[in-house]
Amino acid sequence: MSEIILELLGELQALSDKMDKMGARRREAETELKRVEEKLQEAQGELAAKQEEHHAVDMERRKKELLLKNEKERQQRIKGRVGEVKTSREYQAVLAETNSSKQAITGIEEGLLKDMEALESLADSVKKLEEKVSRVEADAGEARGRFDAVIGETGSAMEECTAAEKSILAQLPPDVVSKYKLIRSRLGGVAVAQARAESCTACFMRIPPQRFNEVMRGKSVVQCPNCYRILIPARDVITEEN
Numbered sequence: 240m241s242e243i244i245l246e247l248l249g250e251l252q253a254l255s256d257k258m259d260k261m262g263a264r265r266r267e268a269e270t271e272l273k274r275v276e277e278k279l280q281e282a283q284g285e286l287a288a289k290q291e292e293h294h295a296v297d298m299e300r301r302k303k304e305l306l307l308k309n310e311k312e313r314q315q316r317i318k319g320r321v322g323e324v325k326t327s328r329e330y331q332a333v334l335a336e337t338n339s340s341k342q343a344i345t346g347i348e349e350g351l352l353k354d355m356e357a358l359e360s361l362a363d364s365v366k367k368l369e370e371k372v373s374r375v376e377a378d379a380g381e382a383r384g385r386f387d388a389v390i391g392e393t394g395s396a397m398e399e400c401t402a403a404e405k406s407i408l409a410q411l412p413p414d415v416v417s418k419y420k421l422i423r424s425r426l427g428g429v430a431v432a433q434a435r436a437e438s439c440t441a442c443f444m445r446i447p448p449q450r451f452n453e454v455m456r457g458k459s460v461v462q463c464p465n466c467y468r469i470l471i472p473a474r475d476v477i478t479e480e481n
């Protein structure tokens with residue numbers, strides 16, 4: 240393995256490291272956006288349910304108001320009949336009807352009062368939920384802005400990295416390329432790792448001394464016995480030895 244191959248592998252490692260970091264930033268921004276958007280949906284759902292509840296009680300209130308109007312009209316009709324009363328039996332009947340109408344009116348008015356109180360408290364809840372929805376909407380707007388910014392910032396850089404990776408792979412021997420692609424597809428990340436102090440810096444496992452020395456000599460493609468990444472000497476180690 241020549242010096243150039245070692246250098247190219249080092250570049251690949253730096254590139255994939257950079258791409259992984261950008262990928263992590265994108266996922267982080269995406270997760271945050273999803274979290275806030277879910278929160279917004281939840282708040283909107285709560286608001287809709289409260290508005291629905293308010294609407295239902297308001298319908299009940301309207302029905303009671305209509306009932307009250309009818310009952311008051313009935314009361315007027317009963318009063319009108321008082322002048323036509325001729326017998327005591329008829330008088331008793333009108334009296335009984337008057338009482339039952341009064342009771343009905345009292346019952347409806349009590350119900351109306353309860354509805355008004357409930358409506359007041361529901362209107363208060365609706366107002367608070369509307370405020371909550373606006374707050375979360377603002378948060379979601381910010382999260383969306385941050386997400387777009389991260390995608391924008393990393394988009395072209397990711398493309399550049401992918402192009403650079405492709406051009407480096409074109410310069411490497413096919414057996415190294417196939418190893419690299421296999422490891423990268425399996426691990427989904429960095430396929431080349433630096434070896435330092437007889438350890439793999441990607442998985443932190445120890446590398447047997449003989450294999451570590453092989454890495455340091457840089458004459459063959461050596462893989463980590465644990466994570467199978469292609470090992471290259473750590474940059475600071477090379478500097479020390481030079």
Ligand SMILES: [Zn+2]
Nearest residue numbers: 439442463466
């Ligand atoms: Zn390893």
